[in-house]
Amino acid sequence: RNPEAANHRRRSSHAPLLVYYGSSALIGRDFRSPESVEMDEIMAAMVLTSLSCSPVVQSPPQTDQAPAVSSSSMDMECGGGELSDSGSSGYWSWDHGNVSPAPSPSVTEADSSPDEGLPMEMEQSDELNAKRPKSSFRGVYKCLWPNCGKVLTSSVGIKRHIRVLHLGGSEQSHREEDFYYTKISCEAVDTSATQSPSPQQQQPRSNSSSGPGHSKPSTLSQSAPSSFWQIHSEHLYQACSPIQVSVAPRSPTAQPWAPSMVKPRCRSVSVGEQWLQQNRLQPVSASPSRTHCSFRKGRSEAKKCRKVYGVERKDQWCTACRWKKACQRFPD
DNA sequence: TCTGCCGGGCT
DNA sequence: AGCCCGGCAGA
Numbered sequence: 001r002n003p004e005a006a007n008h009r010r011r012s013s014h015a016p017l018l019v020y021y022g023s024s025a026l027i028g029r030d031f032r033s034p035e036s037v038e039m040d041e042i043m044a045a046m047v048l049t050s051l052s053c054s055p056v057v058q059s060p061p062q063t064d065q066a067p068a069v070s071s072s073s074m075d076m077e078c079g080g081g082e083l084s085d086s087g088s089s090g091y092w093s094w095d096h097g098n099v100s101p102a103p104s105p106s107v108t109e110a111d112s113s114p115d116e117g118l119p120m121e122m123e124q125s126d127e128l129n130a131k132r133p134k135s136s137f138r139g140v141y142k143c144l145w146p147n148c149g150k151v152l153t154s155s156v157g158i159k160r161h162i163r164v165l166h167l168g169g170s171e172q173s174h175r176e177e178d179f180y181y182t183k184i185s186c187e188a189v190d191t192s193a194t195q196s197p198s199p200q201q202q203q204p205r206s207n208s209s210s211g212p213g214h215s216k217p218s219t220l221s222q223s224a225p226s227s228f229w230q231i232h233s234e235h236l237y238q239a240c241s242p243i244q245v246s247v248a249p250r251s252p253t254a255q256p257w258a259p260s261m262v263k264p265r266c267r268s269v270s271v272g273e274q275w276l277q278q279n280r281l282q283p284v285s286a287s288p289s290r291t292h293c294s295f296r297k298g299r300s301e302a303k304k305c306r307k308v309y310g311v312e313r314k315d316q317w318c319t320a321c322r323w324k325k326a327c328q329r330f331p332d
Numbered sequence: 333t334c335t336g337c338c339g340g341g342c343t
Numbered sequence: 344a345g346c347c348c349g350g351c352a353g354a
Binding site: 307320324326327 | 334335336337338
């Protein structure tokens with residue numbers, strides 16, 4: 001595709017990472033006024049947008065990096081988080097409502113791109129999971145609604161979020177929320193350094209473009225978003241095979257942000273899908289035949305024509321046996 | 333290696 | 344539909 005678009009894509013996938021670094025710094029300086037922080041965020045995002053085209057910037061975080069406050073551009077990278085720590089609410093999220101205009105045009109463009117949709121989001125998230133420094137997160141819940149990606153730490157919170165914002169708060173959507181969020185836990189193992197079981201926090205995305213999405217929740221409330229179903233059907237397909245959590249050995253020199261390293265390992269399963277699997281529901285339309293789900297019937301103990309009559313008296317075999325089909329004379 | 337039979341091609 | 348066979352997988 002055109003290089004400019006590719007560049008935007010690269011940038012947009014980098015920006016959240018930097019933002020994340022910023023978030024840790026942000027926590028360290030929460031004594032600052034929100035306005036000041038917000039201005040810094042905007043400034044930082046702008047600077048980062050112009051600086052973060054090179055993967056070098058994306059080098060794994062120095063977790064012991066001091067979150068000093070200064071006006072240098074380097075500090076912007078550390079302190080330019082857009083992540084707001086909701087503090088008293090008990091969760092942090094990406095929810096900025098409709099605050100400032102999108103600080104990073106590239107992010108906005110990527111988010112609003114119609115063909116990127118949720119898969120891109122997941123991809124991005126997975127990518128980020130591998131890069132994120134260790135933290136003490138247990139597990140978080142991410143909204144799967146297109147262009148939302150809100151992350152909360154409580155299932156109640158995410159359900160409420162989905163019900164209110166996306167499902168229009170209708171009561172008929174009871175339990176439906178389950179299908180629109182995913183629990184992210186440590187199964188997205190960070191293999192870059194250790195196999196630490198500590199769950200990784202799902203990286204929230206800028207909602208600078210989700211503003212419009214949030215502004216029309218009622219129109220979406222009665223039917224699932226198409227991209228969601230795309231994901232969901234994919235899950236169903238994948239559900240035929242066990243979820244792969246194991247980790248392939250990896251070159252120590254491999255770049256932790258290489259998507260190919262991360263994507264196959266990290267698969268978030270929506271709670272709804274988990275429910276489906278637990279309840280042994282089958283995909284509605286999918287035919288299981290000719291997939292790896294179909295298994296060959298185990299060999300029976302019964303003797304068939306071949307054994308009974310032998311190859312010499314093949315003419316006495318049943319037709320099916322002669323045709324190498326399932327024996328009809330001595331069925332299982 | 334033997335056996336059962338699925339999947340698919342040919343007539 | 345009838346016939347045949349390559350090839351897979353369990354014993």
